[in-house]
Amino acid sequence: MPMPQTAASLDHIRRTIPQIREELGTGPVSVNAIRDPAIYALEQERIFKKVWLKVATAWELPDAGDYKVKELPVADTSILIVRGKDGRIRAFHNVCTHRGNKVVPNKGFETYGRARAGVVTCRFHGWVFGTDGPLKSVPMEDAFGQLDKGCLGLREIACDEWEGFVFINFDPAPAQTLAAYLGDFGTLFGGYPYRESTTAFRYSTVLKCNWKVALYAFSEGYHVPTIHAGSLPGFRGIEHSDFKLIGPHASSTIFGAGMDTAPSTQTFAGVLHGSDNHGPRPDLLPADINPARRGDFQFEIPNIFPNLLIHLASGCGYPGLSYFTHQFWPLDHGTTLWEGINYFRPARNAAERAAQMHVNALHRNAWLEDTATMEDTFTGIMSGAIDDMQLMDQEFLIRHAALTLDSYLAGAKQ
Amino acid sequence: MTTADYAILPEAFADLAPLAARWSRPTENERNALRFAARAPDFAAFHDAMAPRLDALLAYLAQCPAEPVETPQRNALMLACAYAEAAPHHELYAGNSEVPFSFDARRFVPDHGDEAL
Numbered sequence: 030m031p032m033p034q035t036a037a038s039l040d041h042i043r044r045t046i047p048q049i050r051e052e053l054g055t056g057p058v059s060v061n062a063i064r065d066p067a068i069y070a071l072e073q074e075r076i077f078k079k080v081w082l083k084v085a086t087a088w089e090l091p092d093a094g095d096y097k098v099k100e101l102p103v104a105d106t107s108i109l110i111v112r113g114k115d116g117r118i119r120a121f122h123n124v125c126t127h128r129g130n131k132v133v134p135n136k137g138f139e140t141y142g143r144a145r146a147g148v149v150t151c152r153f154h155g156w157v158f159g160t161d162g163p164l165k166s167v168p169m170e171d172a173f174g175q176l177d178k179g180c181l182g183l184r185e186i187a188c189d190e191w192e193g194f195v196f197i198n199f200d201p202a203p204a205q206t207l208a209a210y211l212g213d214f215g216t217l218f219g220g221y222p223y224r225e226s227t228t229a230f231r232y233s234t235v236l237k238c239n240w241k242v243a244l245y246a247f248s249e250g251y252h253v254p255t256i257h258a259g260s261l262p263g264f265r266g267i268e269h270s271d272f273k274l275i276g277p278h279a280s281s282t283i284f285g286a287g288m289d290t291a292p293s294t295q296t297f298a299g300v301l302h303g304s305d306n307h308g309p310r311p312d313l314l315p316a317d318i319n320p321a322r323r324g325d326f327q328f329e330i331p332n333i334f335p336n337l338l339i340h341l342a343s344g345c346g347y348p349g350l351s352y353f354t355h356q357f358w359p360l361d362h363g364t365t366l367w368e369g370i371n372y373f374r375p376a377r378n379a380a381e382r383a384a385q386m387h388v389n390a391l392h393r394n395a396w397l398e399d400t401a402t403m404e405d406t407f408t409g410i411m412s413g414a415i416d417d418m419q420l421m422d423q424e425f426l427i428r429h430a431a432l433t434l435d436s437y438l439a440g441a442k443q
Numbered sequence: 444m445t446t447a448d449y450a451i452l453p454e455a456f457a458d459l460a461p462l463a464a465r466w467s468r469p470t471e472n473e474r475n476a477l478r479f480a481a482r483a484p485d486f487a488a489f490h491d492a493m494a495p496r497l498d499a500l501l502a503y504l505a506q507c508p509a510e511p512v513e514t515p516q517r518n519a520l521m522l523a524c525a526y527a528e529a530a531p532h533h534e535l536y537a538g539n540s541e542v543p544f545s546f547d548a549r550r551f552v553p554d555h556g557d558e559a560l
């Protein structure tokens with residue numbers, strides 16, 4: 030269900046730079062939450078097992094029976110996200126209630142498949158579960174003496190959708206609904222036709238760094254002229270502004286005055302820019318993103334606590350790119366699974382397809398430049414040589430995320 | 444399929460057949476492997492031959508379905524995708540087969556890496 034577009038403006042979430050400095054401070058921020066391995070167990074218990082986490086999109090699982098298995102070491106579990114016969118997407122621990130085996134075997138961190146006849150069957154002893162959870166049948170059931178099948182369904186995890194993004198919450202009784210947790214973020218980013226951009230290119234890598242090092246590296250525009258001098262040369266000014274604070278989340282806008290586009294990129298981009306389907310569509314942006322409809326809008330960059338970024342571009346930044354997401358999944362204190370996904374509207378002809386491949390390759394290359402810093406940064410922080418990060422205005426998403434993290438770790442009520 | 448099969452192109456682009464045999468591969472992982480092994484003169488030669496023809500190739504592909512079935516159309520798309528990957532290495536990265544100052548690209552895993560076009 031799309032969030033209703035409210036007539037009320039979101040002026041109350043907007044901040045000027047003086048307000049940001051006043052509210053979040055300007056002092057150095059401790060690196061202790063990155064450096065201290067003991068913090069990780071607290072993050073697991075007080076954040077990752079308590080708040081809503083994006084784990085899938087509805088369009089990845091278009092038909093009844095479609096499922097995704099996702100390994101989530103941060104919650105010490107494997108989850109099964111599956112669309113039931115009733116069309117609803119549910120999430121379960123991928124754990125057989127017989128003796129604990131994985132019901133659906135996986136390969137790597139994400140595995141897709143389709144359940145036949147609305148059931149999944151554990152390969153160990155053949156216990157059969159409905160895609161809506163209940164235990165349907167048990168081979169040699171009589172031999173158990175007593176077996177209360179009614180209580181032995183798959184263990185369900187709270188699951189809800191926002192704009193087709195599927196979130197779960199490991200808390201058996203989540204403190205907030207997903208809508209309440211997202212709060213004004215849901216309104217700020219609501220209403221964009223995310224589900225139309227079903228052409229996805231997903232990259233992942235395992236980084237030897239704490240998850241927050243990776244998150245923070247992707248959370249600011251300050252690095253763009255330096256780190257991306259290779260892939261995005263000749264920037265004629267980048268503006269990171271229109272700051273917003275939204276409870277545990279925050280957002281801001283990247284404007285750019287253009288760059289020295291390579292000749293081949295110009296040719297490929299022309300295919301997408303000339304298309305109604307892929308060209309810049311500032312008109313599709315939710316009303317409170319780039320409200321002045323500035324022509325140099327590139328994308329909105331939010332940080333959705335704790336580990337999700339959805340960069341909404343609507344074709345205004347990288348040619349034809351609708352939006353892209355990053356997620357940072359801790360595997361342990363010093364290891365992170367990073368996932369980056371580029372979303373395009375489906376190509377309608379082969380020229381659009383080739384142009385999307387070019388844009389995707391360029392963006393992947395820029396990500397390779399981003400990720401180059403992360404393991405070095407973590408090594409530097411672990412060395413003990415510095416105790417603090419120095420953060421400038423454009424790094425406010427980091428400052429805000431660090432403060433939010435501290436508040437959750439302290440157990441403060443959100 | 445052999446690399447010679449990738450070189451069967453629409454008649455208007457038949458002269459690009461040697462480039463197609465050299466660079467066209469159906470999957471991102473295969474294209475990347477070729478790219479990592481290429482050197483500056485390889486990228487320059489590919490660029491110099493393709494750049495003047497890119498407009499025409501894309502105009503041709505605009506008339507083809509996004510997932511072409513016919514061999515010449517499919518190979519034309521494969522060639523455009525190979526160039527889409529290779530062009531930045533000549534135009535932006537000074538002939539370097541890696542993105543300069545970057546993370547090890549071999550550690551980046553594309554989900555779609557083994558999927559054919």
